[in-house]
Amino acid sequence: MGPKFNKHHGGWIILGTLVLAALFTVLPLPDWLEAYRPEWVALVVIYWVVALPDRIGLFSAWITGFFMDVLEGSLLGLNALALALVAYLALSLYQRMRMFTAIQQSSTILILVGIHQLLSFWVLTANSQNTAPNLIFMISALSSAIIWPFVFLALRYIRRTFNVA
């Protein structure tokens, strides 16, 4: 806790929010609701990238994605790649994101999570795990965009309360 090392703090809070998002991702839902589940982890990663771009970036996103792959039992590297791409895009957008209104932010989230979903879908199709010719996988981009303002407010409250920097 010396003043010298005080530049970064609250790492446990960031980890905690990511774990909570991962928990929400695997929480059992009825089948018909499954497709509407927002991409919680992608939302939390985007928030931290926009809030602390010097701290949370590609590598943290990639590691998070790696553990998500193990958690979901999906192809190892699938979520890692998708989340790293989302973090990369968010890193290039963070200055604009901070100025955006809620609606503009939500539209950006729609596109970012949409890219996340599209990439996962492409990889799964290339790996022939599915070829379902429909756009169900895009619904979660929409639900993520709708839920974003609440996620944003909650995470900002957490960041300010615990002084994460």
Add this chain to the structure above:
Amino acid sequence: MLGLALLSMIMMLADSRFSYLSQVRFYASYLVTPLHWLADSPRSISDSVNSNLQSRSYLIGENQRLKQQLLQQQFELQKLEHLNAENIRLNELLNASSIVDERVVQAQLTGESPDPFTKRVLINKGSVHDVYIGQPVIDAFGLMGQIVDVEPYASWVLLITDPQHSTPIQINRNGNRAIASGTQDSLQRLVLNNISDTFDVVVGDVLVTSGFGGRFPAGYPVGVVSNVLHDPGEPFATVTVEPTAQLERSRNVLLLFK
């Protein structure tokens, strides 16, 4: 970004085509399995609260019902034992190898794959309980699927309705063999592959595992034929099968050990 993308792609290739990364996944899962337990805890807590807070009269009623069921099934078992002995004798007459009895271990569902395009579930038994890849999983009503991924304290089950899964089956009525696969569009039903129009199958036929391929032991119920469509424009008939196992509802499953 490019480096990470390349790394992910190499990992995905290695994971899907080879098995170099199964150890990585195995050890990383020590860290994430507690999350699955946590995610399942509301259900398991409500289960235990439910079983602790039953009224006395309900329990007495349930006890009575279960006793009756036990009596009925013991009666049926008597006949079965006789039939089994007779079957073994007949098989010996035919010089066929006798049927091996399987051992079962009970497991509980603790999670489901969040991917809406696959049918994978997580159970609470893993490599410390000697679960192995390819192990058949059944419930009280029929075949559910097989183990595709083993972690220390959990394993993933690929259900028979997954589009990537195919089950070698046999029609119980006449012994005709076929292969039942999951479909992309429903994830609830199975279809029989390459069934010619002259193949003897009718609605209501019970399908059991044929034991071909050596993965599933023979004779476990897989499904009931729910629809047979002969389209003159198609080379093959479309046969739809409803699985007998309660894939969406069963919480208690059984692992078959040879």
